[in-house]
Amino acid sequence: MKHEKLWSGLTSIFAVLMVIAMIGNTLATANASYINSQLGINTARVVEKGTAPTDTTYYKSQFGAFDSADAQAKAIAAALEQNVNEMREGAALLMNKDSVLPLKGVTKISVFGHGAVDPAYQAASAGTKAKTGSVNTIDLKTALENGGFQVNETLWNGLLAGTAARGVMQQGWGGMTMAVTGSAAGSEENRAFYEQFADSYAEYSDAAIVVFTREGAEGTDLIMQDKDDEGGSTEPISALALHKNERDLLEMVRERFGKVVVLLNSPNQMEVHEIKEYADAILFIGFPGHQGFTGVAEILNGTVNPSGKLVDTYATSSLSAPATVNSGTETPLFMNVDEINNTIGADERAEYISFQAENIYIGYRYYETRYADAVMGKGNASSNVGALKGAESWKYADEVQYPFGYGLSYTTFEQTLDSVTVGEDEITASVTVKNTGDVAGKSVVQLYAQTPYGQYEIDHRVEKSAIAIVGFGKTGLLQPGASETVKVTVDRYLLASYDMTANDGQGGYILSEGDYYLAIGDDAHDALNNVLAAQGYTVDNGMTAAGVSAKSYKWTESFNSEKYRYGANGVAVSNQFQDCDLNYWVEGAGTYLSRNDWAGTYPVSKTTVNATAEMMDILDGEWYVKPEDAPSFAEVAAPFEVQSGLNLASMKDIPLSDRDTWEKFIYQLKVDDLPMATAESFSCPAVGELSPSFAVGDGCDSVGGNYPIPVTINGEEVTVPTTRYCSNPIMTGTFNYDIIANRGTMLGEDGMWSKFMINYNVGNDLHRTPFGGRSFEYMSECPTMNYLAGRAEVEAMEKTGSHAAPKHFVGNDQEFYRDGVACFFTEQAFREGNLRAFEGSVRMANAGGIMQSFSRLGLKWNSASYALNTQVLRNEWGWNGAIDTDAAPCFGEYVDGGYRNHAAEVLAAGTQEWCLDGVGGHGTWVLNKARETNDGHLLNLLKEAAISWEYAISRSVIANGYSSTAVIEHITPWWATALNVLTICSGVLALACLAMLILSKIKSRKAK
């Protein structure tokens, strides 16, 4: 009996171990890409089969060899310098009463605000993470001390011991707490907390620095109807509004300090009107990344003269933006959501509907256009519909605190519009800038345009922003009295509007007939005032300030629908997204904002509908039907498995237009290898013998990788992460192409040092509202700004050996309910907004790839939209990069169904890779379907995906090391071998113990 129990127990142990090892093995295999990337394991190696190759480092770092510690040190230093430069030139000084800044002669300061000791260096999302104390991170206190300030230690240490935290802490099961960001309640200590340290203030009273932080996250927007702090408003308030503890803090600080400086550690536009009552100076610093605080300290002490400008409008009430009605935390459900779920299944994620009632009027395009119409007395613009609560009429001065493009300097500049040359394709403006103050500084030249809004536009529902940025430039450091002439070149395409009725209803871009204006200005509002002045309007008409007509230029155009009618290769640009208009499905269901009638079209309530049976059928996501003329599977498969002797090195200079050679290259594969070319994950698998496994970068404002050579810091060997740069609104806010392009260069360098083929990290989406949880990753509220900045960044990055892949293509402008949210809009708004924002990066700069969005265009998931991925990207734009879904994980066997898992539809739409599918599950399912249904069309699409993928790989650092005689050998990672051995050994031992148990029982029975 004793032995029976021993064998019984041992059998249990080994059997349990076997089960754990088996399932663990399956789990590990499914997540192999992540494990390999974390362990730095490469599952393939290059073996030279010919003579010793010459230099095969096709993509070199500008800093030296990738195995040189010295070169790596230079690369890291350059990246960190870029990070600081972004803050130096991107932080926007919003207010500077009595020139309180720079804090000259000030040495002893008190720093307030929970955000001072717990700043958001970035928000939770992909990419490198900087945090206080981590490698290369400079916290605010260190930066201030390096900048010559003495910081009140008592207060600082008190703050470190404080209890404030961003977001609501939720008690989870098992005692786990999880911070849900998006709320500002409880994010600041209360007044009583600060009173504890009151005795220390007198000694450090030269100035008070107050840090306020707002932080969203991937999957979490800032809350539109937030709670206030304890004792505050019982009514919901915006998360961007000042909360009670913050107000109390400002009040206390104002009472005790002569100089109060507020730092806005938030990429989202805080409501600043109350802050202005208490502060002497306000500096917008966004998220600083690793070392941006150094730039902040340099601005505070005057080493650097701020020259950054806002890339978003700071409204008095963030909820006054028309886009807030149907988005973010206020996104409505379909009225018949239960019916939808019962009909197509909840896994289709078709519950939420975001009707983009705002039309083209996002950010300043709303506030400034409405202002212009109010001045001109048009479109019921002065009606109180959409005005601040209780207002009798809509008044710009009440509605807007700081306009797009706003930012102060420690000096003054005078800008003169010298000349404008209107060419066939480009317009060039020459602007002379003179430093009229007594401090050296840089000045931004902002060039805006107004295009005609006449009867044609009203009749054809072509909306126009009264002002839109079309170009910018920045001076060098101008000494007092010095001048510089800046030339700004504008692509006339940016003046065109999308008219859904043009070309006999086929749609297309038009140049409107009438007067066009270009204007320079200190910001969008100033430029608009200059245009209005040229049109004869004055403060008597309600202008907030008199404009200067000499700062504008007028010319006339006649109607033209031909100039931009055709895209790449002569493909006509035409309507593709009519079914994304809600009224296409349900007549009269939604009203889009129009400047023709602000009062009648401003959205005052949420828009939702009952999804009809026809709509549900499309929401279901299954539309693929084998084309009648599809070739047979065998026909398409026949040329495969033929060796041509081509390898990555052979292909690195072969253009895509050489189809024959690319096909010969791909035909060396077995068809069963093709799905591996659709697998994108932390570590992408090898594709047959053609390309090895490799890692990719992810995360805007960084690539998320590590430098390869460990360094010694304080006697400890550490791995250095790639740099987390400033949040995108800071980078874009530099209005400096050199800095923006160098961001691209450094991201490419970071990618190459991390051996990343491609980086999903150029955030081109719009700040549709001020509440976007990923506003920190995206460039601005203005599509043209994103077009211009994105183009500069991506062009520079594509010159390195690590590709840029903008994301999230397209329209990922909210985080709450982003999974499958059905977005409805006008084609004009989509093309001039969401698409334009990516067009610079993708079409103009020829990005190596893109990552798509979780949202739906109308009823179809972005990734399954043929109109988007084939008609626009491939046909109209002529773009050949790799198209990747957003996360559509597959671990092991792929199961068709659920809105991310309609693999045939996604591939047929033009999407080619599935993100977080490191096993090629989606592609394998498509291959099997193609085989089962004898569908050569699907097999052809898999082949095209492989060409696209291999093309990108051949133009990247992954091709380094290959000669034309090199081959790839696959390696099984050690952990996979270990898990297999563990499974087998535990299984054998379990069986052996079980056998012994049975024998013991037999023996025991015999003995009895």
Place this chain on the structure above:
Amino acid sequence: MKKKSIGFYLAAVTCVLAVVTLVLLIVYHSRGGVVQPAVFAALAAAILCEAASLLGEKPWTDFTSILGAVALAYVCMTVFSDGIWNIAEAMNGIKMVGLPELAGMNYTLAGVNVAAIITAIAASFTRKSKA
């Protein structure tokens, strides 16, 4: 009652822990957590096997103990595996493809389940009733 040995009490504790796991799984599933039907079947089998041990030492008791432990291990690993994104996203403070708000339940489930596996293994080393 006097005849009951330590194995009986260990099996009883395992049984209770398995029932707690079942209740947690039902709640977890109702909140959107992924639970495959086979997991419920395995858990039911584990409860039955451990409950059978409560009948005292029988010729088949050793085999049901082993089966119970194995079934619990299957439940533990499968639920953990299916909930891996809940945990990964909670740790990173993001919401992507999992349900990070359920990560706490994943931890709790894993904890209770591991405790059940340990007591099940211990029970299989011991007699359920005195000779």
